[in-house]
Amino acid sequence: MATDTVEERGSATVPWTRRTASALTRSKTVRTFGPFLPFVLLWWVVAETGMFPSAFFVGPDVVIAKFGELLRTGVLTGYLWDSTVRLAVGAAWGLAIGLPLGFLIALSHRARRFAWPLLLFFQAVGDIAWLPILIIWFGFSLTSVTFVIVYTVVFPLMVSIVAGIDAIPRDMLRAARTLGAGRRNILLEVVLPGSLPAIASGIRTGLGYGWRALIAAEIIVGTSGIGFMMFDARRAGQVTEVFVGMIILGVLWYLTDALLLSPMERETVERWGMVRKPGGPR
Amino acid sequence: MSVLEIRSLNKVYVDDYTGEEVPAIGDVSFSVEQGEFVSILGPSGCGKTTVLNIIAGFIDPTGGEVLLNGEAISGPGPDRGVVFQSFALFPWKTVLGNLTFGLKMRRIPRREREEIAAEYLELVGLSGFERRYPHELSGGMQQRLGVARVLAIEPSVMLMDEPFASVDAQTRMKLQEDLTRIWQDRRPTIFFVTHDVDEAVFLSDRVIVLSQGPSRVREIVEVDIPRPRRWDELIEDPVFRRTSHRIIELLSAPADVEDRSDAATP
Amino acid sequence: MVQATTARPRTHVLSRLTSAAWFVFPFLVLLAVWVIVLDVFEIPERTFPAASSVWDAAVAMTLDGTLVAHLVASLQRVVVGVGLAIATGIPFGLLMGLNRAVATFFAPLLRFSVALAGIAWIPLATLWFGYGEGAVTFIIWNSVFFAVVYNTTLGVGQISEDLKRAAATLGSGRVRLLTEVLLPGALPSIVTGLRVGMGYGWRGLIAAEIIATNLGLGYALFLAQKYFETDVIILSMILIGLIWLLTDRLLLAPLERRTVRRWGMQQGVE
Numbered sequence: 009m010a011t012d013t014v015e016e017r018g019s020a021t022v023p024w025t026r027r028t029a030s031a032l033t034r035s036k037t038v039r040t041f042g043p044f045l046p047f048v049l050l051w052w053v054v055a056e057t058g059m060f061p062s063a064f065f066v067g068p069d070v071v072i073a074k075f076g077e078l079l080r081t082g083v084l085t086g087y088l089w090d091s092t093v094r095l096a097v098g099a100a101w102g103l104a105i106g107l108p109l110g111f112l113i114a115l116s117h118r119a120r121r122f123a124w125p126l127l128l129f130f131q132a133v134g135d136i137a138w139l140p141i142l143i144i145w146f147g148f149s150l151t152s153v154t155f156v157i158v159y160t161v162v163f164p165l166m167v168s169i170v171a172g173i174d175a176i177p178r179d180m181l182r183a184a185r186t187l188g189a190g191r192r193n194i195l196l197e198v199v200l201p202g203s204l205p206a207i208a209s210g211i212r213t214g215l216g217y218g219w220r221a222l223i224a225a226e227i228i229v230g231t232s233g234i235g236f237m238m239f240d241a242r243r244a245g246q247v248t249e250v251f252v253g254m255i256i257l258g259v260l261w262y263l264t265d266a267l268l269l270s271p272m273e274r275e276t277v278e279r280w281g282m283v284r285k286p287g288g289p290r
Numbered sequence: 291m292s293v294l295e296i297r298s299l300n301k302v303y304v305d306d307y308t309g310e311e312v313p314a315i316g317d318v319s320f321s322v323e324q325g326e327f328v329s330i331l332g333p334s335g336c337g338k339t340t341v342l343n344i345i346a347g348f349i350d351p352t353g354g355e356v357l358l359n360g361e362a363i364s365g366p367g368p369d370r371g372v373v374f375q376s377f378a379l380f381p382w383k384t385v386l387g388n389l390t391f392g393l394k395m396r397r398i399p400r401r402e403r404e405e406i407a408a409e410y411l412e413l414v415g416l417s418g419f420e421r422r423y424p425h426e427l428s429g430g431m432q433q434r435l436g437v438a439r440v441l442a443i444e445p446s447v448m449l450m451d452e453p454f455a456s457v458d459a460q461t462r463m464k465l466q467e468d469l470t471r472i473w474q475d476r477r478p479t480i481f482f483v484t485h486d487v488d489e490a491v492f493l494s495d496r497v498i499v500l501s502q503g504p505s506r507v508r509e510i511v512e513v514d515i516p517r518p519r520r521w522d523e524l525i526e527d528p529v530f531r532r533t534s535h536r537i538i539e540l541l542s543a544p545a546d547v548e549d550r551s552d553a554a555t556p
Numbered sequence: 557m558v559q560a561t562t563a564r565p566r567t568h569v570l571s572r573l574t575s576a577a578w579f580v581f582p583f584l585v586l587l588a589v590w591v592i593v594l595d596v597f598e599i600p601e602r603t604f605p606a607a608s609s610v611w612d613a614a615v616a617m618t619l620d621g622t623l624v625a626h627l628v629a630s631l632q633r634v635v636v637g638v639g640l641a642i643a644t645g646i647p648f649g650l651l652m653g654l655n656r657a658v659a660t661f662f663a664p665l666l667r668f669s670v671a672l673a674g675i676a677w678i679p680l681a682t683l684w685f686g687y688g689e690g691a692v693t694f695i696i697w698n699s700v701f702f703a704v705v706y707n708t709t710l711g712v713g714q715i716s717e718d719l720k721r722a723a724a725t726l727g728s729g730r731v732r733l734l735t736e737v738l739l740p741g742a743l744p745s746i747v748t749g750l751r752v753g754m755g756y757g758w759r760g761l762i763a764a765e766i767i768a769t770n771l772g773l774g775y776a777l778f779l780a781q782k783y784f785e786t787d788v789i790i791l792s793m794i795l796i797g798l799i800w801l802l803t804d805r806l807l808l809a810p811l812e813r814r815t816v817r818r819w820g821m822q823q824g825v826e
């Protein structure tokens with residue numbers, strides 16, 4: 009922080025090294041990818057020293073080469089597409105089911121009383137534990153995988169919506185009523201926008217879980233997808249492909265966050281100055 | 291007929307969890323006339339907020355009744371606009387959106403809404419801030435919006451619960467002066483809750499002083515100070531000082547003070 | 557708040573009982589639906605077991621000791637993995653919270669890892685440690701570690717500069733600052749991280765056990781699926797749900813409440 013203000017003060021007196029440095033830190037690309045550079049360097053050095061046997065650990069150069077190869081053969085694009093579609097379909101269903109149910113449980117006293125304990129329990133059972141029975145029901149199919157993702161998205165979303173609606177300040181609801189809002193308008197104009205931060209964080213948590221569930225499902229159900237690719241490579245003892253898979257997963261999450269979740273939150277919650285929860289890791 | 295009439299109001303809270311009974315209001319009666327500015331004052335915890343919440347229709351009394359224009363109230367409604375201590379502005383709506391909310395609820399067409407809005411924004415000095423979001427305004431501006439939002443729906447009575455308690459001292463004095471000016475200009479009926487004696491005297495025609503809870507009306511003090519009122523003039527004004535002093539006496543002395551007859555009215 | 561009357565303890569107990577009843581009631585309804593649906597639609601045992609079969613399986617597995625063996629194996633892994641994660645994660649998080657350079661270096665990597673933590677590491681973990689104890693413990697450690705580091709860093713970052721200065725003017729040295737201000741100050745955030753991380757860890761455990769072990773609840777699921785023993789599957793699922801519910805409600809949530817609420821610190825609760 010302090011150095012920033014120093015740099016701001018009349019650029020004529022600042023040496024050019026400083027100026028380029030500050031120009032660099034302002035560039036978005038550098039800011040996003042720059043921090044990874046020293047780390048990749050360290051990774052490369054460790055791999056080069058041969059500290060770990062190459063059957064367990066490979067350097068960035070090998071990983072990049074493998075990545076190129078997988079791209080050329082088209083294996084990667086196919087698997088990537090499969091995984092993305094699964095996650096998207098699962099998330100869409102999850103939203104379609106979780107949003108209305110979440111609002112119902114949050115708003116209806118009776119529904120809440122009845123559904124809340126069940127909700128806690130089924131959330132606790134966890135997505136992955138469902139896989140064996142799903143395989144018995146639907147075989148090693150897309151249905152099993154989608155079911156698991158929907159399951160993972162739905163529960164955190166519902167819990168978040170309930171918490172979010174409960175957190176709407178009472179005065180805000182009272183204000184709406186004294187200004188003449190009826191039930192419908194309170195729902196549309198106050199409850200819905202008021203619960204948006206919670207919905208956003210619910211989607212975030214849900215997708216975070218869904219993402220992991222997808223990988224597990226692909227490993228266990230295993231016909232295609234990034235998770236399958238990684239585990240298949242592991243069975244063949246090919247550590248490079250496992251590394252490629254993990255980096256792809258990380259990058260995909262970054263992209264989901266940067267292109268989808270963050271803009272969504274910027275446009276709503278942050279724009280309105282509603283406090284963002286410190287929250288857990290994403 | 292009074293705009294607002296409170297008859298033998300009584301409230302006992304029952305704690306949901308322990309079942310314990312908390313008497314908040316003992317027996318409170320008063321009335322507010324058309325275009326009058328009435329404040330209610332009392333020791334902390336004596337039930338001022340409770341009285342306001344009952345009038346607003348947020349909670350039900352245990353006993354007694356609230357008549358608005360001669361009819362018993364039921365639930366909250368736009369005939370009793372409330373200005374909140376917490377502002378209670380909608381963060382997802384712009385200044386304009388907040389201001390026109392009540393008009394929109396009344397299905398007034400958009401163009402007309404915006405004309406009315408312009409007038410009230412002018413009145414509270416927020417012209418030019420239409421497109422801002424509440425968090426982009428200062429505390430004082432936010433509460434001015436809170437006041438304008440209620441004025442715009444022209445309620446029978448405007449209820450205010452310590453509306454200026456969460457802004458700094460200087461802003462508060464400015465807001466108080468603005469409020470008297472607006473009141474003189476528009477003559478809304480205002481019922482104002484405060485714990486600040488000077489604020490009550492500065493703003494009101496009459497000040498209702500409550501006793502320690504479960505509360506009763508200890509005395510209703512008339513404030514006979516000409517308007518327009520300004521702080522730089524009133525601060526030294528003998529009537530203002532005497533009235534404030536009288537109220538402070540009522541608040542701090544034991545119950546027999548109310549029998550003394552040398553009220554502040556000269 | 558005012559006079560506590562004699563009526564208080566009785567209504568207290570009564571309201572506790574009713575709320576407990578309200579908690580159990582939905583499950584009874586669920587059980588009834590289970591029994592009726594299976595009966596009316598004549599669903600074969602191979603698709604969905606009768607409630608009585610699940611009960612029988614529970615009794616049989618308890619008697620021959622397999623249930624306890626699976627339970628103990630899973631819980632042991634959780635305890636070891638989480639213990640290791642706490643022992644390594646908190647110091648590392650404090651270091652990141654204290655030292656700019658360390659934080660700048662590891663921050664991007666950390667964000668990357670938090671997104672990946674847990675299940676995604678299964679292929680690599682089994683490659684490094686082979687199938688078995690090592691890989692599974694690594695998965696749990698990894699799920700919890702990153703969440704704890706991330707939240708500890710966050711927690712230390714949120715401690716106000718004034719608080720640190722206050723401690724300094726009151727004569728605390730560096731070590732005292734750590735134990736008396738930073739650790740307790742970051743604790744609510746740490747507990748939140750622990751709670752989130754254990755959520756990931758528990759799921760990761762089940763997945764890892766399905767894939768990489770021959771004992772534990774996940775393995776019981778895997779084996780039962782292989783032989784179409786739906787009764788054992790449902791039993792294991794119920795146990796998995798119960799254990800996590802109990803851990804979260806009786807251990808983690810109260811811990812979070814006690815730190816976060818007790819000290820009046822605000823923190824996102826998921």
Ligand SMILES: Nc1ncnc2c1ncn2[C@@H]1O[C@H](COP(=O)(O)OP(=O)(O)OP(=O)(O)O)[C@@H](O)[C@H]1O
Nearest residue numbers: 303304312314333334335336337338339340341485
């Ligand atoms: N929901 C409630 N349940 C139980 N007791 C309550 C509740 N609300 C208020 N009380 C009690 O009723 C009494 C009056 O409360 P109220 O908020 O009306 O006081 P007040 O005069 O507005 O106080 P202050 O000046 O501090 O704002 C207090 O003793 C308070 O503890």
Ligand SMILES: [Mg+2]
Nearest residue numbers: 338339340451
């Ligand atoms: Mg009050």
